[in-house]
Amino acid sequence: xxxxxxxxxxxxxxxxxxxxxxxxxxxxxxxxxxxxxxxxxxxxxxxxxxxxxxxxxxxxxxxxxxxxxxxxxxxxxxxxxxxxxxxxxxxxxxxxxxxxxxxxxxxxxx
Amino acid sequence: xxxxxxxxxxxxxxxxxxxxxxxxxxxxxxxxxxxxxxxxxxxxxxxxxxxxxxxxxxxxxxxxxxxxxxxxxxxxxxxxxxxxxxxxxxxxxxxxxxxxxxxxxxxxxxxxxxxxxxxxxxxxxxxxxxxxxxxxxxxxxxxxxxxxxxxxxxxxxxxxxxxxxxxxxxxxxxxxxxxxxxxxxxxxxxxxxxxxxxxxxxxxxxxxxxxxxxxxxxxxxxxxxxxxxxxxxxxxxxxxxxxxxxxxxxxxxxxxxxxxxxxxxxxxxxxxxxxxxxxxxxxxxxxxxxxxxxxxxxxxxxxxxxxxxxxxxxxxxxxxxxxxxxxxxxxxxxxxxxxxxxxxxxxxxxxxxxxxxxxxxxxxxxxxxxxxxxxxxxxxxxxxxxxxxxxxxxxxxxxxxxxxxxxxxxxxxxxxxxxxxxxxxxxxxxxxxxxxxxxxxxxxxxxxxxxxxxxxxxxxxxxxxxxxxxxxxxxxxxxxxxxxxxxxxxxxxxxxxxxxxxxxxxxxxxxxxxxxxxxxxxxxxxxxxxxxxxxxxxxxxxxxxxxxxxxxxxxxxxxxxxxxxxxxxxxxxxxxxxxxxxxxxxxxxxxxxxxxxxxxxxxxxxxxxxxxxxxxxxxxxxxxxxxxxxxxxxxxxxxxxxxxxxxxxxxxxxxxxxxxxxxxxxxxxxxxxxxxxxxxxxxxxxxxxxxxxxxxxxxxxxxxxxxxxxxxxxxxxxxxxxxxxxxxxxxxxxxxxxxxxxxxxxxxxxxxxxxxxxxxxxxxxxxxxxxxxxxxxxxxxxxxxxxxxxxxxxxxxxxxxxxxxxxxxxxxxxxxxxxxxxxxxxxxxxxxxxxxxxxxxxxxxxxxxxxxxxxxxxxxxxxxxxxxxxxxxx
Numbered sequence: 001x002x003x004x005x006x007x008x009x010x011x012x013x014x015x016x017x018x019x020x021x022x023x024x025x026x027x028x029x030x031x032x033x034x035x036x037x038x039x040x041x042x043x044x045x046x047x048x049x050x051x052x053x054x055x056x057x058x059x060x061x062x063x064x065x066x067x068x069x070x071x072x073x074x075x076x077x078x079x080x081x082x083x084x085x086x087x088x089x090x091x092x093x094x095x096x097x098x099x100x101x102x103x104x105x106x107x108x109x110x
Numbered sequence: 111x112x113x114x115x116x117x118x119x120x121x122x123x124x125x126x127x128x129x130x131x132x133x134x135x136x137x138x139x140x141x142x143x144x145x146x147x148x149x150x151x152x153x154x155x156x157x158x159x160x161x162x163x164x165x166x167x168x169x170x171x172x173x174x175x176x177x178x179x180x181x182x183x184x185x186x187x188x189x190x191x192x193x194x195x196x197x198x199x200x201x202x203x204x205x206x207x208x209x210x211x212x213x214x215x216x217x218x219x220x221x222x223x224x225x226x227x228x229x230x231x232x233x234x235x236x237x238x239x240x241x242x243x244x245x246x247x248x249x250x251x252x253x254x255x256x257x258x259x260x261x262x263x264x265x266x267x268x269x270x271x272x273x274x275x276x277x278x279x280x281x282x283x284x285x286x287x288x289x290x291x292x293x294x295x296x297x298x299x300x301x302x303x304x305x306x307x308x309x310x311x312x313x314x315x316x317x318x319x320x321x322x323x324x325x326x327x328x329x330x331x332x333x334x335x336x337x338x339x340x341x342x343x344x345x346x347x348x349x350x351x352x353x354x355x356x357x358x359x360x361x362x363x364x365x366x367x368x369x370x371x372x373x374x375x376x377x378x379x380x381x382x383x384x385x386x387x388x389x390x391x392x393x394x395x396x397x398x399x400x401x402x403x404x405x406x407x408x409x410x411x412x413x414x415x416x417x418x419x420x421x422x423x424x425x426x427x428x429x430x431x432x433x434x435x436x437x438x439x440x441x442x443x444x445x446x447x448x449x450x451x452x453x454x455x456x457x458x459x460x461x462x463x464x465x466x467x468x469x470x471x472x473x474x475x476x477x478x479x480x481x482x483x484x485x486x487x488x489x490x491x492x493x494x495x496x497x498x499x500x501x502x503x504x505x506x507x508x509x510x511x512x513x514x515x516x517x518x519x520x521x522x523x524x525x526x527x528x529x530x531x532x533x534x535x536x537x538x539x540x541x542x543x544x545x546x547x548x549x550x551x552x553x554x555x556x557x558x559x560x561x562x563x564x565x566x567x568x569x570x571x572x573x574x575x576x577x578x579x580x581x582x583x584x585x586x587x588x589x590x591x592x593x594x595x596x597x598x599x600x601x602x603x604x605x606x607x608x609x610x611x612x613x614x615x616x617x618x619x620x621x622x623x624x625x626x627x628x629x630x631x632x633x634x635x636x637x638x639x640x641x642x643x644x645x646x647x648x649x650x651x652x653x654x655x656x657x658x659x660x661x662x663x664x665x666x667x668x669x670x671x672x673x674x675x676x677x678x679x680x681x682x683x684x685x686x687x688x689x690x691x692x693x694x695x696x697x698x699x700x701x702x703x704x705x706x707x708x709x710x711x712x713x714x715x716x717x718x719x720x721x722x723x724x725x726x727x728x729x730x731x732x733x734x735x736x737x738x739x740x741x742x743x744x745x746x747x748x749x750x751x752x753x754x755x756x757x758x759x760x761x762x763x764x765x766x767x768x769x770x771x772x773x774x775x776x777x778x779x780x781x782x783x784x785x786x787x788x789x790x791x792x793x794x795x796x797x798x799x800x801x802x803x804x805x806x807x808x809x810x811x812x813x814x815x816x817x818x819x820x821x822x823x824x825x826x827x828x829x830x831x832x833x834x835x836x837x838x839x840x841x842x843x844x845x846x847x848x849x850x851x852x853x854x855x856x857x858x859x860x861x862x863x864x865x866x867x868x869x870x871x872x873x874x875x876x877x878x879x880x881x882x883x884x885x886x887x888x889x890x891x892x893x894x895x896x897x898x899x900x901x902x903x904x905x906x907x908x909x910x911x912x913x914x915x916x917x918x919x920x921x922x923x924x925x926x927x928x929x930x931x932x933x934x935x936x937x938x939x940x941x942x943x944x945x946x947x948x949x950x951x952x953x954x955x956x957x958x959x960x961x962x963x964x965x966x967x968x969x970x971x972x973x974x975x976x977x978x979x980x981x982x983x984x
Contacts, residue, residue: 025143026139026140026143027146027147030147043140043143043167043170043171044167044170044171044173045170047136047139047140047143047176048175051175052175063138066142067146069145069146069149070142070145070146071142071145073138073139073142074138074139074142075139075142076138076142
């Protein structure tokens with residue numbers, strides 16, 4: 001992957017992982033995204049994004065406790081790495097600075 | 111996987127599937143998450159929905175990040191060897207591009223053609239099989255004894271259907287259909303108005319017997335009221351566009367309102383009777399002037415179909431039919447008439463023809479399927495020849511492999527892999543091309559054969575099988591020959607073509623050319639026969655003859671007005687009325703002529719004044735019906751030349767002879783006309799007796815002067831609208847109409863021609879490849895000949911001589927087969943061409959010429975090479 005560019009959905013997942021810290025795992029992230037953005041996404045989409053982000057070094061993961069409802073399977077918790085936090089901040093700053101250079105009347109028409 | 115808590119009852123197979131494809135390191139979190147969601151879902155929704163959702167979730171994980179790498183990670187020797195075979199095979203395919211292309215192209219041509227033929231044949235042989243109960247449905251037929259032979263009629267009397275259903279418990283249901291030609295339907299506001307041809311009055315049981323799914327409406331009540339009408343989807347769109355057709359009114363003949371109570375889903379193309387409108391049988395009224403009632407068993411004009419009980423035996427039922435016939439026919443008639451049953455699936459290819467019923471020709475289907483098989487054979491031979499010739503150039507590779515310890519089996523596998531790959535590639539490509547070609551074929555031949563996804567699998571399975579068989583067979587010969595060579599002698603370079611190998615090659619080339627010539631001769635004969643039919647002298651002038659069809663009552667009432675108006679157009683040269691469009695079977699009536707001892711059944715026809723001058727048939731003696739002799743319309747009879755011959759009179763003698771035509775006319779002969787074809791040319795000219803019409807006729811014949819047709823038609827249409835604004839102007843040119851009688855023959859002849867051209871092409875491709883390989887192998891020999899001073903022509907001859915001999919032998923082998931088979935096909939026609947030597951010689955010339963060019967091009971390449979270069983080679 002070139003640079004630290006985050007995809008729109010990747011950024012969304014990163015933010016959610018941050019919100020849920022330190023209890024971010026697959027189903028929880030899906031719920032939170034639904035609550036925050038009303039977007040219905042499939043589990044596989046979330047998992048695929050999580051693994052991509054982990055491979056880029058933006059997320060860390062570790063196994064947690066197992067519960068009966070999960071058929072004895074452990075949850076995998078994701079946390080944001082220092083590098084991940086920097087990327088997120090950079091993305092946020094770039095957006096902010098670009099947002100501010102939009103002439104105000106363009107935004108006002110909405 | 112551990113069977114854990116009791117509330118974990120997600121579909122086990124989906125879990126197994128997940129374990130099968132998912133990467134080991136991801137499985138725990140993924141399965142855990144899916145299960146968690148599943149349980150949450152299960153509490154809120156029904157179980158099966160949750161299960162479905164679980165399965166769906168599993169499938170969504172079929173993504174690159176989660177799926178195991180399926181690679182050949184094992185280090186087994188065999189695996190590596192087979193991958194190597196594949197690799198070498200692909201390399202060979204790419205290295206020898208020309209020959210690989212020829213092989214694949216030849217195979218694709220053959221595969222696509224046979225796939226198309228397969229679909230065409232499948233379409234033809236599956237008429238009416240879409241009805242769910244098609245094996246229990248039979249058509250009632252009436253067999254009548256005429257002279258000494260029995261003739262079968264596809265229709266019975268109107269009371270037969272209901273009565274026979276009561277009479278025999280084996281008959282579950284019966285339905286009557288009454289065909290009604292040419293009526294006008296219009297919307298209630300008269301916005302849309304059309305002439306309709308396919309109208310049937312029928313019983314509601316039609317929907318219980320046949321499978322006609324409804325788009326709208328209820329099959330049980332759709333025909334229950336006698337003001338209802340059921341229409342097809344196409345008709346609904348034609349009259350109502352996108353508006354809701356249900357409950358709308360359609361006017362029949364601008365008079366009787368019918369309310370649309372049902373719309374049928376599109377009906378498959380391959381059904382023997384096609385309809386657009388179904389009207390309730392109760393709405394049917396006996397046309398005025400018919401001397402019959404709906405209780406008359408003798409009025410045999412009703413198609414009647416019965417649905418038998420599941421295990422009923424139709425044969426034993428037919429044997430009992432004489433009891434039923436006894437309830438309404440007297441003894442005398444039972445001797446001449448009997449009922450029978452014809453299975454629904456046999457109707458399409460059956461002998462009983464009828465104008466509103468589609469019929470097929472079994473011999474066309476058989477010939478087409480044989481062509482398909484021959485094409486495949488041809489491609490297989492081609493392929494075998496090329497791969498056998500090519501394998502020689504791979505002798506060194508074989509020697510090396512053997513030295514390095516390859517076993518015989520391994521070598522055989524190696525030689526089979528290449529033809530298999532080529533065949534599989536060819537099948538896959540053909541499968542991709544075929545649906546597209548089918549559209550073209552439909553356009554070219556004016557047919558409508560459907561294609562849906564199911565055919566991928568069906569054709570894919572069949573043709574992959576065929577491809578694999580061809581691949582194995584064509585690889586077997588080189589595989590066994592090469593694997594038995596001694597490595598030492600191969601590597602020393604002293605291998606040679608085995609005697610057996612070149613014999614096999616010769617046989618294959620001969621058979622291939624025999625097939626090609628056979629198809630060529632066949633296509634020549636078929637297309638000249640079809641041309642001959644179209645150019646046959648019909649006994650009347652079919653060019654510039656216009657046909658107008660209007661309902662009989664209208665014609666009767668308005669004929670004189672129409673005639674005067676049409677005559678005022680300067681381009682109209684003549685106008686009259688005939689009893690049909692020169693396309694149907696005529697009714698037979700007992701004719702008693704002067705000097706005869708008993709009445710003979712002969713075909714009759716009816717025409718009005720000036721008919722023969724209008725259609726251009728010469729009157730040999732006497733006169734035709736004319737306005738100058740009004741009394742002729744009461745007692746005048748015209749016969750054709752064949753009838754005069756039948757009664758043993760010369761045309762002049764015939765004039766004035768007394769003649770009785772059934773109970774229609776009791777009069778005398780006023781004229782004899784030249785023979786003319788009033789039926790299709792599949793049947794010969796019969797004696798014909800022509801009277802002045804007593805009943806209603808509906809076909810106006812108009813002779814027009816040559817010139818701009820559309821201008822003329824516009825002129826006629828304008829005059830038409832003045833006199834009959836409520837009747838559509840429904841015209842057709844006679845020659846176009848006659849053309850439609852031979853559509854099947856024309857289509858067939860075109861198809862055979864196309865496939866014959868394809869076979870030449872495939873043969874030439876094969877020859878091209880073969881010669882290129884052989885001349886390469888004989889490179890040294892040719893060079894040495896050249897060094898010793900052989901002239902160019904001699905070199906070419908030495909390379910191509912043996913092929914010419916084979917081609918001539920092949921042609922001579924093909925001749926008797928071609929002769930016998932074309933002869934039997936051609937005997938189906940009443941008017942046929944002579945099969946002469948020209949067809950055979952021209953096939954020989956064409957094969958020789960085209961092969962000669964190919965041979966020349968290929969051998970020239972070798973013959974012009976400098977011997978210094980080629981001999982230096984080793």
